[in-house]
Amino acid sequence: MFAADFEYYRAGSVAEAGQLLAAHPGAKLLAGGHSLIPLLKLRLAAPAAVIDIGRIAELRGISTDGDGLRIGALTTHAEIAASDTVKEHAAALAEAASQIGDPAVRNRGTIGGNLAHADPASDLPTVLAALGATMTVKGSGGERTIDAADFFTGMMATSLGDNDLLTAIRVPSAAGRGNAYVKFSHPASRYAVIGVAASIGIGTTGGGWMAKIKGEPKETVCTDVAVAIGGLVPKPLRCSAVEAALKDQAPSEPAFAAAAAAVSGDLGDDLLGDVFASGDYRKAVASVYVQRAIEAAAGRVG
Amino acid sequence: MKVPVRITVNGRLFEREVEPRLLLVHFIRVFAELTGTKVGCDTSQCGSCTVLIDGVSAKSCTTLAVQADGANVTTIEGLADGEKLHALQESFWNKHGLQCGFCTPGMILASHELLRTNASPSDDEIRHGLEGNICRCTGYQNIVRAVKDAAEATAAADK
Known part of the structure; x- marks a missing residue:
């Protein structure tokens, strides 16, 4: 398959990429190409110009920044999956990156390209929604940050404007909390049929004033519960019903199962489906993966 | 629009003017005339087009030739050391x-x-x-x- 013809420009810096975007309205940015090139080949996208940002060194790399991670937009999935820094601060992100596609895809695909593409069957958006990440974006009006919750606006749609370049992703450290990503992947493409990310802290509660009067012991409970699901919804969905059901509950198999069952309330009935897995099927299986994710996350606290 | 690229395939430098939409796999098969690298599914799932770009594996059906400009590409023909198989x-x-x-x-x-x-x-x-x-x-x-x-x-x- 061949893409429709396009003009090709290579940006040497973020500033130059901005100038090229301004000069070529409707141009597409090319990073690793593992989302864009398939679209070009299928002619689902046929931009007049493609701006290659793949060699901009300042967009690459993983560092710690204040209380979290800063990941350059051009960092590959393979680099994220292998990073001890990512594993320490956001284990679920490394776990998700290690399950994208296959090794050759992970060598070329980038986190920034993946997020800007916003495929509902993608893994990283779900993890970043659960971990409360923010996106750093350079636009014609300067730099701004967008919360993951506001970044994804629908199926393959983001709040990025025509002249915007996603430069970095900031992930608050989840060290001390347990976090995990589990997915049911399509056996050929490895895209997520269902993907669930969970981040859980475990602390103690006084048990309320009555318990204090009675001198009852403090109880170990789940705190800071964040759960997000993807693959069966147009954009990553924070599961507030699951989170509310698990918060302040003692970590136990029945509590995890009850919280996971609450996902049906989060999902509603308008779910994505295809010939491989219908929306009804995905919904039926979702609670199983939610339970696995929260159990795995709770098991990693400490 | 054509773009000049310099791509080394199995140690041999190829300097060509290519359309930006040219895939690396076609650069290898047509310009370098090395047909060991296959186009299978053409959708980056089957892996028949896998090559090494600067020593790291990549699917050449999902890589543009312009992205490999300046790189060293290794194909199946470049693995053996003369008559000695890898x-x-x-x-x-x-x-x-x-x-x-x-x-x-x-x-x-x-x-x-x-x-x-x-x-x-x-x-x-x-x-x-x-x-x-x-x-x-x-x-x-x-x-x-x-x-x-x-x-x-x-x-x-x-x-």
């Missing part, structure tokens, strides 16, 4: 790791990537490492044996 080629031969052979160039280069990152993989790790490569003859058992054999042969040779 350990992986030797093992795929000895362990009957191929039937029709269409997937083999990609399988061998994906195996090369696996052994680069994990010198002595378990059977399970081999299967995970090759999950981006499909053998439609379903000859996976012997492919796993071949990769294991190559890892052992390489370790023995290094001692």
Whole structure:
């Protein structure tokens, strides 16, 4: 398959990429190409110009920044999956990156390209929604940050404007909390049929004033519960019903199962489906993966 | 619009003017005239087009030639040292790791990537490492044996 013809420009810096975007309205940015090139080949996208940002060194790399991670937009999935820094601060992100596609895809695909593409069957958006990440974006009006919750606006749609370049992703450290990503992947493409990310802290509660009067012991409970699901919804969905059901509950198999069952309330009935897995099927299986994710996350606290 | 590119394939430099939409796999097959690299699914799932770009595996059907400008590309034709086959080629031969052979160039280069990152993989790790490569003859058992054999042969040779 061949893409429709396009003009090709290579940006040497973020500033130059901005100038090229301004000069070529409707141009597409090319990073690793593992989302864009398939679209070009299928002619689902046929931009007049493609701006290659793949060699901009300042967009690459993983560092710690204040209380979290800063990941350059051009960092590959393979680099994220292998990073001890990512594993320490956001284990679920490394776990998700290690399950994208296959090794050759992970060598070329980038986190920034993946997020800007916003495929509902993608893994990283779900993890970043659960971990409360923010996106750093350079636009014609300067730099701004967008919360993951506001970044994804629908199926393959983001709040990025025509002249915007996603430069970095900031992930608050989840060290001390347990976090995990589990997915049911399509056996050929490895895209997520269902993907669930969970981040859980475990602390103690006084048990309320009555318990204090009675001198009852403090109880170990789940705190800071964040759960997000993807693959069966147009954009990553924070599961507030699951989170509310698990918060302040003692970590136990029945509590995890009850919280996971609450996902049906989060999902509603308008779910994505295809010939491989219908929306009804995905919904039926979702609670199983939610339970696995929260159990795995709770098991990693400490 | 045509763009000048300089791509070294198996140690030989090719300087060409290409359309930006040209895929690396077609640069290799048409300009470098090396047809060992196959186009299978053409959608980055089957792995038949796997090559090494600066020593790291990539699917050349999902890479533009302009993205490989300045790079060193290794294809199946570049693995052997003269008449001496690479350990992986030797093992795929000895362990009957191929039937029709269409997937083999990609399988061998994906195996090369696996052994680069994990010198002595378990059977399970081999299967995970090759999950981006499909053998439609379903000859996976012997492919796993071949990769294991190559890892052992390489370790023995290094001692």
